[in-house]
Amino acid sequence: MALKKSDLYSSLWKSCDELRGGMDASQYKDYILTLLFVKYVSDKAKADSDSLIDVPNGGSFEDMLAAKGDKEIGDRLNKIIAKLAEANGLRNVIDLADFNDEEKLGKGKEMQDRLSKLVTIFNDLDFRGSRAEGDDLLGDAYEYLMRHFATESGKSKGQFYTPAEVSRILAKVVGINKTTRQDQTVYDPTCGSGSLLLKVAAEAPRGITIYGQEKDNATWALSKMNMILHGSEDAEIEKGDTITSPQFTKGSELRTFDFAVANPPFSVKSWSNGLENEFGRFEYGRPPEKNGDYAFLLHILKSLKSTGKAAVILPHGVLFRGNAEATIRQRLLKQGFIKGIIGLPANLFYGTGIPACIVVLDKENAQARTGVFMIDASKGLMKDGNKNRLRSQDIHKIVDVFNKQTEIDRYSRMVPLAEVADPKNDYNLNIPRYIDSSEPEDIQDLHAHLHGGIPDRDLDALSGYWEAFPQLRGQLFKVNRPDYSDLTLDVSEVQQSILDSPEFQKFAAEVRGLTTEWFDAHRDQLASIDADTQPNELIASISDDLLARFKPVPLLDEYDVYEQLMTYWHAIMHDDVFLIMNEGWLGAAKPRLTIEDKDRKLSETPDLVVGTGRNSQKYKMDLIPPDLIVKRYFAAEQNKLDQLSTAAIDASGAVEEYVEEHAVEDGLLVGAMDEEKISKALVTSRLRVAKREGSDPDEVEALEHLVKLYEVEQSAKKAVKQAQAAIDLAALKKYGDLMESDVRTLVLDDKWHATFAGRVGAEVNGLTLALVARIQELGSRYSATVEELEATLRETGVRVDSLLDKLGVRTR
Known part of the structure; x- marks a missing residue:
C-alpha cells in the first residue's frame, strides 16, 4: 500500500530532523540531499538501462545498505559516493558532505547508529516509477526538503532557495509556456540550488535549454544534483561570481539568451570587488559601489537576445532610489526595456524579510512601449509559520492580470511613460505613487450622528450586493430624508432576513448549480485517473474551467472559489490522485x-x-474515510447510534443535575460532599454505610436513586460503545465488498464533489456574513442621535440626583 504523498514527505522530514542532533540545517541538508541523490540514481539505473548516470559496482545505494551497522560506516559511505562521483564526472559535486565527520555526526556508536538509521529512511523511498507515473515524486520530495531546510537555516543561510510560488510567477510572466521550443534558452545568473530554473523549465513541456551560474561552491553542487534529480542532466550550470567572472561569454561579449530569471542577493555591497571586464554591461550607467542591485539587472539585460525577456526579483529600493540608480532607471525607461513591475508581500523569501518586487524586462518592440504595467500584489498572502506565502489564487491572479494587462481598481494599471516622466514623479517607479491599494477610509457622518439615519453613501458602497440582490436594499432600508435611510427592522434581525430572502436563496442555489455543472463536466475525466495521469495537467485543466465558469457570477470573486479548490487539492485531492495512480481505485481504497x-x-x-x-x-x-462508508451504507445504524448517544448524554446530564441539586449543605447527599469527586463507587459505598448506620431515610432514598441514575448512564454508554463497535466492524467488512464503481462513487461524489460544494457554499455564507456585519455596524453607529443621547444623559442625571438626595447627599 502506497503512503499518501504528504505522509511520505512529512515522515521523511521528521525522520531526518530526529537524527540531525546539534547540526545546523544548512549543513545537514548536504547529507540528506546527497543520500536522496544516490537513492534516486540507483533506482533509476535499475528501471532505465539508458540512464545518463552510470551506477558502478560499489557505488550504489545497495552498497550503502550493506554498510548498515558497520563500525566504519562513515568511511564506507564516503568511498561509495566517491565511486559514483568518479564514474560520472561528479567529483566535488556529490562528494562534498563528509559522512565520516565525527564533529557533526558523532563518534563511534553514535555515528554508526545515526548513519544506519538515515540509510534505512531512504530505503523506504522508491523512485523507479517517479516520472513514468506522470507525477514527479522525487522532484516534489526534493522541493519539500529544500523548503524546510531554507526555513530552518535562517536568514543568513536560506538564500539558496526561491519559493516555488514566486518561481512559477516568474516563469509565466516572462512568457514561457506550452509553445516554448526545446532549442530556446533560459538563463539564471544567480541560480542557487536551481529551484527557480527548474520551475521555469516545468512550464515548457516540450523542453527548454537551461543555463545557470552560482557563486557558492556547496550551493552550486546542490544545483548540479538538482538538475540530475529532475531529469535535466544536460543543463549547463557553471561556478563563479556572475558579475566579476561571468562564465557564459563569447569572446569579449556576453552570450545571450531567449529568457532570463533571477533572484539575486539583495543590495550586495562588494559586487565590484575584483571586477576587471565590464563586458559592456553598464552602458546605461554604473551602479553605486555599495549596492549591486542594478549590476545584476544590467547584467541580465545585456544577456538577453534582441527579443529576449526577463523577470528579476529585486528589493523595492530599485524603484525609487536616487543618484546613479535614478539615472540608470530613467535611461532604461526611455529605452522601453521595463515592461512591468509586480509588488510582492513582505517576508516571502528566506534570505530577507523585506518586501520585494518583480521587474519584468522585454527587449522585443521596446522602442514602441508607451507605458509600464504595474501590479500591487502586496496584500495577497497567507501565513506559514514565521514566513508569508502566496496562495494559489494570488499566483493565478497576478499571472492573469499581468499577461492580459487587465486594469483593476487598487490592484493594477497601465501607467503611461508620460506620467512616469512627469516632473512630479521624475521616473520614480514606487508603486504607491500610481496605485492606491489602501482600503477606503470608513468616514463618520456628523449629520447622521446629529439627526439619525444611515448615510446613503455607505449603502452605495455595498453596490455589489445590491447588484446581486436587486430587491434586498428596498426590503432592508427605507428613506429617512434625502441622502439618508433607516433600517426597516431591528439590527438583530438583519442576518435572518437576508438568509430568508428569496434573492439570496436563489443566488445560493445558482452557485450550487454552477458547482455541480462544473463537476459533472469533469467527472469522466476524474473517473479515468490511472497510472498515466498527469496530476499537474489535471488540476490546471479543471481549475481554469472553474475560474471561467465563475467569472460572470456577481459578488462572488472567482479567485476565491478557485482558492477553495486549490486548497482542497493541496490538502486532500492531490494525495488521493497519487494513491489512485499508484494503487488503482480498488487498491487505494483498501484499509491498511x-x-x-x-x-x-x-x-x-x-x-x-x-x-x-x-x-x-x-x-x-x-x-475513503469510514464516515463516508457509514453515511452511504449504514445510515440507519448511524441514526440509531445517534439516538443512543443522545440518550447517553441525557443520562449523564441527569446524574450531573441530581448531584448538583442535592450534594450541597443541608442537601440529601450531604454525606457524599466531603469527597473531591462523586462517583458511582463512592455513592454505592456511602449507601452501604448509610444503611448500616441507620442514616436519614431521605438520604438513603436519594443515594438509591442516584445509584439507579448511574446504572442508567452506564447502560446507555455501554449501548453506545457496542453500537459503535458494530458499525466499525460492519464498515471494515464493507471495504472488502466494494466494487471499483462503488469506490469511484464514494470518492468522486461523496468526497470530492460534496466537500468542494460545501467549501463554495461557505464562501457564499461568508459574503452574507460580511454584509450583515457591515449593516449591523452602520445600524448601531447611527442608532441614536446626539439629541437622544443627551436626553438619556439628562434622565440618568436626574435619577442619580434623586438617589443621592435619599442618601442625604446634597448635589447642589
Missing part, C-alpha cells in the same frame, strides 16, 4: 494497518479501531 515505528518516533492516528486492548487492530483509510 497504521504505521508504528518506535525507532523513527513515527506513529499514525488510526481512522478506525476494531477490538480492544492488545487484540485491537488499528486501521488507516487513506482514500
